[in-house]
Amino acid sequence: MLPSVEELVDRARVVALPLATRFRGIDVREALLIEGPQGWTEFSPFVEYDDAEAAAWLAAAIDFGWTPHLGAGDVRVNATLPAVPPERVAAVLDRFPGVRTVKVKVAERGQTRSDDVARVREVRRRMGAEGRIRIDANGGWNVDEAEHALRELSPFDLEYAEQPCATVPELAELRERIADLAIPIAADESVRKAADPLAVAREGAADLLIVKAQPLGGVTAARRIVAAAGLPAVVSSALDTSVGIAMGAHLAASLPDPGLDHGLGTAALLSADVTDDPLLPRLGRVEVRRPTVSATLLDRHAASPERTAWWLDRLRRCRALLDGPDGFGTDSDGFPRSAS
Ligand SMILES: O=C(O)CCC(=O)c1ccccc1C(=O)O
């Protein structure tokens, strides 16, 4: 049984956390946190997402807060570099001590391919020949643009290219066209925003999957998607607070090791968090544990009354969707399940 809407609302707190570096066009990350019986959990779909999409994030929050997910140890993480100019690369990378891998955002709206090349060149210079560099275009290129960009970036030795194009057929075509470059293609939005998260694997459109716990309906649902896809999976954050990072870290620790670092270092991009002991990258790793949430920090970073009301309304609407006919509901084990 899923917790009732009253139970969720009673246990919910809304925060607005400033970012250290502008990312995805935002300077403040809003999140709704809920204290579940198994610990704190996070519901933080981006504000522009509609309720149908956000409902999966709520299923994830319930799965993590109401189900014992026992994890321990740590996972290796990458630095996440927003689409900053070369002179700002060092300051961002300094926030990720000890990482051997950098994920570089490319194809940012309003920028050009030479901006991407300059950023990747600077990362390679700083990381040295043994550093691992992956790029993430967030679907920003068409197939031709992606092919040109990857041919130009290929001398910098890319570990993989994440969501270079927006659609599954484009990814499949690109993958054939650049077979000579031997740059693996990773699918992110084509998994987490797709009606059918398994289409990528079925169509041979990617070499690996990027999975995020919240949009895929939670740790349990994401594990099932990865198993059904049969592809290696890298777990990535949704720019969550340390509570959401913990959800991702539990997922990462429970999957087969892809031999690739996970995108779970992003608490380093926040300039405030909800715990005094955040899940920050140390020696290139993030611990797998549930953080202790601080009442003081929840108060200090509380969202405005208007934004709090907006989030609580969204929580109520999404909770109602989980009971709907093609909502998420629970499976025979009592777990929230994804629509797939
Ligand atoms: O994977 C990482 O390094 C960090 C997470 C990240 O890039 C991200 C964070 C929020 C929203 C979308 C994305 C993305 O991978 O596209």
Ligand SMILES: [Mg+2]
């Ligand atoms: Mg991505």
